[in-house]
Amino acid sequence: MSDVVRGVQSQPGYYLPEGAQYRLQQLRDHMRFLARLAQPRTQVEEQARQPAICMDELAFCLELLAEQVSRVLDDVECTVIEGAHPLP
Incomplete structure (x- = not known):
């Protein structure tokens, strides 16, 4: 951890590890x-009832996003549990 981060940590607040940031x-x-991918590109796509992207692909992307958010939240919880940063 850099000295700049150590100096900031003396102030109350939430701090994430560099990897979580x-x-x-x-x-x-x-x-x-x-x-951007979900935005229609042509007038035909805009009027189509079916989305321009496959729902399976979208579901996979959202699963990846949820996994990444969980990892960041785990980092935050570990920091709080360890007592390094008390809750305000």
């Missing part, structure tokens, strides 16, 4: 990608 950034980017 990275996973959150990846999740954000993945969700933005899915949002």
